[in-house]
Structures are given as structure tokens and as C-alpha cells.
Amino acid sequence: MARRADPPAGLAAEFADAEALLRAARRLHESGYRRFEAYSPFPIDGLAEAEGFKESKIAAATLVGGFVGAATGYGMQVYTNLDFPIDVGGRPLIAQPAFVLITFELMVLFAVTACILAMLLLNRLPKLYHPVFDIERFGLASLDRFFLVVDADDAKFDRKNSRALLRRLGAVNVTPMPAADLEVQAEP
């Protein structure tokens, strides 16, 4: 991973509470910033939306997984019964009621697997190293501190003005970021 000491590839602002972070993220987005990301020790309602996040790919992936699973489950039972037919007293070979349970179970299995894989893939996890871990106090982001990292690639980014803006929004301290936050994607 390339690390550049100078010039800083962004700014990391630390906030003391969740409301300040939420307000700051909202204001930053309103002022036209797009390449920034907030970090918090627990999920905060509306924080990602304040950054312009809007996505329903996970629900779609779950739905597709469910359909594929149900089709696999039902198809497997139909196929095997036709492939090796066992006639038991003239009862139907394709016995729909008897096939319901396995169809349901495989639907659940595929749906949940798809859901979790989609979450990990969209989040680009696992990814054991990330430049934000180089921020000195970042370890506190899983404890009781809240961070906002603005990328230097942002069109609105200006070292002096951005720093002043973050200060005005209530950051308790603002430090330069050593390397680009590769993870943040530009919003259209």
C-alpha cells in the first residue's frame, strides 16, 4: 500500500458525540462534498443516508438467492423422482405436498447465503488493512469516538477551507490523513 507523507491525502476529523457527527455529515453533503466517510462505534440511523447512500442491492440479492434456492430444491426432487421412479401403490411420482419442506429449506439457505455474501462483497470485506487505521486515535472509533474522513480527491477539497469547515462543524480535532481513502466511491 502506497503511503504518502506529504501532501496529506485527506483530513480526519474526530467528533465527541454521534449527533455532532450526523450533523457534520449532513452539512458536508449539503456543501457539495461527495468523497467522505463517517466512522462510528455503532450503527446510527440516517448517517449513511446523510452521505447520500441509497441502495437496495442486498434485498435484491436475497430475493434472487431465495428464488434460485427454491428452484434448486424443487427441481432436485422432481428430477430424482423421474430419474429413478419408485411406484408406491400408484401414488403420484411428483408429490408436491411432500416436496414443500425441502424447497423451503433450500430457499432459506440460498437466500441467507446470498444476503451475507452480498453484504461482504458490497462492503469490500474482508480487507484487513485500510489507510484509516493509520489515524492515530482511530482505535477509539470502536469505543466511544466518531470520525469523519474527507478525501483529498474530492472536488470541493481544499486543505485550509475544509479544515476550517470541519472545525466549525464541531470536530474536536482535525488531523491530516496519510494516504487516500480508497474505499469511498464518488457519488454521481
Next chain:
Amino acid sequence: MASQDAALDADYRHVTREVTRIPLAFPHKRTWWIAFLAALTLLGLYLVSAGVTFAVGIGAWGNDIPVNWGIAISNYIWWIGIGHAGTLISAMLLLMRQRWRNSLNRFAEAMTLFAVVCGGLYPIIHLGRPWFFYWMAPYPATMGVWPQFKSPLTWDFFAVLTYLTVSAMFWYVGIIPDLAATRDRAKRHSAQVFFGVLALGWRGAARHWARWRQAYRTCAAIAVPLVISVHSEISMIFAAGPEPGWMSTVFPPYFVLGAAFSGFAVVAMIATVTRRAFGLQDLITEKHLDMLGRLTLATGMMTAYGYFADVFGALYGGGRYELHTLHERFFGEVAWAYWGAVILNFVPLQLLWLRRWRVAPVALFLVGLSCTIGMWCERYMLLVSTLYRDYLVSSWGHFWPSFWEWTLFFGSIGLWLTLFLLFVRILPMISAFEIKEATFEEEEAAEASRG
């Protein structure tokens, strides 16, 4: 305002430190080792019993025609049933936004996972030739045959495998953020690497949280019907057979509720013990004990209705063999199990109507223990009472578990204990970030109401 924020901050810090200190600097090492050695001894007993069973064959057990299932299958049902409570506490209460769940869901889910492992191993051992286990799976065999997909035993294979996989994934996704918090608190390099790898590099980014939440809630919504389907299916291995005392439409709900009941009783036992052992009184509070007591009482009374409906069905239907099986349950060789189930399940349970007993840890623990044993008796009674005397007098028989069956059963408790003790020793056993989230949201709501 400022002082409130400071207090909130202290709250967050306190919660995470309380939770992560346990895996990082384990308290009560001595007690843990004593418990762990006891668990390992039982686990050894399990391995020896399974070894004897494999070497001698199923003849080492008391199973025979007509009772060819014995306690291997009744224990299987008992274990899986206990497991269901973890999923219900975690998933159902998440969807209903019951925030008090956050102190309980992590270890309840771990309990589920280990109980399903203990349960799932039983049918495999019961095969007698466990190396043919893969015959249950649909694979292109050289003889061209497939599993019998119209049989509840094949449904069982798919249901339990799905349940195990889904429980494991749901539990792991839920623990990732706390693994990251433990990684950030860890001082030793080995601990940093261990938790760092397990946390997958989680860093708490807002977009990650948003997707995580979507996925977690979706899985929870799917897990609730899954639980109901799994234990309904398990009741089908009884109810789908034309046997007196089994072939009843009340079985699926009766089994699901009994499962939830026994599981809540076990969660109550674990909650009282871990709270005491790790001094977690401010995370697992009286409110949690109260709610667990209520859940146990509610599901217990629903299970009691199942007993009533079962007896009523036999009497109202008036079938000759049904009535005979009912008579056997009341007065026959397994009457001890029937009355044991009724008394242990429902008599001490009545204490939980009063708050003072629900919040008394010792009382709650003892009631939970009584219900757990009672439910064991129920599973045993349902299985044996029907099989040992059904239609033809010429095919009546007796059943009593052999020495090796009992040791295998107690050994399976050792397997569970070993896994659970390792879990409390190594991983964050309470969901710290969800408690913080709830604290924050409650604070927000309070502020909004203050204006």
C-alpha cells in the same frame, strides 16, 4: 447538556470495556479451568461412549425392535429444541425492536449453535455406521438411486443442515463489529492478529453499517420462519407415521412451542450463571431476568395447552389404539416420564407469575433447570410410549437405555459445555455495540421528549 454527553460517553466506554475485558484479560481463570476440566472429562466420556458404540455396534444400546429409536432420537429432538430459543431471542426480538435483547442475544445464539451441533451428531451416531452418513445426501451413486425425498427423515437432513449453517452465519455476522472492538482494545500482538483476522478488517464505516444492518435484519426476518419450519419438520418424523400417539395435527405447534420453552429455560439458566460468574449485573439486569422469566412462563403455558390438546384429541377421537397409548402414558411403564414432564415442566413454573421469583437468580435458575429436565422427560415419553406398545400384542416390547446410552447423553452435555466455555473465554459474549446503539437511541428519544 455537556455533562449528559460526558455521561453517555462514559456509558459507551464502560459497555465495551466490560465486554471486551473478558476475552482479553480473563477473570476467574481458576474457576474457568476447573469448569473446563470437568467439561473435558464429560467430553472424554462422550468420545469413549461413541467409540464403544462404533466398535460394538448399536447392540451396545438398549434400542431394539420395537423401540428402535430410543434416547438417541429423543435427545436429538431435545437438543435441537433447546437451540431454537437462541434464534428466537435474537431474531424475533430484533424485528420487534425489543432492545433488552441486546444483552442476551450473543450468548443465546452461541448456545443455539452448540446445541444444534450436539443434536445433529445424535442421528449420525445412531446410524451405527456413521461413515455412511453421506448416503443421506443426493449424490450420483453408482446404483443410480436417490434419497427418498417423500420421507420426513430426508426432510430432516435438509432442515437441520440449513438450520446449522444459517445459525452459524447469522451469529458470525452479528459478532463482527465486536470482534473489531476487541481487536482495537487488544495489547498483545497475537490477540491483535487473532481478532483482526476474525473481524475481517471491520472499521465501522457508515456505509458498511448501513449494509450490515440491511443484511442482519433480512437474515433475522428469514430466521424466524426457519425455526418454525425446522421443529415442525422434526415433529413430522413422528406425526407423519401412522402410529397411535404420534399421528396428530397438534404436533408441529406443540413441538415448536415446547422447543422455545425448553430453550428459554436454558437461556435463563445461562444468564443467571454468567451474570454471577463475570459480574455482569449492570449489563444483564433484573429486567432481563424478568423478561426471560415471562418468556419461559408464556411458552410454558402454551406447551401445557399442547399437552391438553393432545389428550383431548385422543379422548375426543376415541380411537381404540389412541386411547390405549394414552393409558400407557398415564399408567404404563413410561408413566414416570409423563408425570415427570407434567410436574417438572408446569409446577415450579407457576412461581414465575410473581416478579419477585422472576428476578431472583437462584429461583429462576432452579425453575429453568426443572423445565429443562421436564422437557427431556417429555421427548422421552412421546417417543417410547408409542413405540413400545402399538397395534399388535405380539410386537410389544420394553425399552430401557443402556449404560453407554446414558454416558453418551451426559457426554453430549460435556461437548456443549466445552464449546460454550471456549466461547466465553475467547469471544466477546455480549453484544457491546448493540447496547451502545440502544443507549444512544434511548437518549435521543428522551431528548426529543424534553424538547
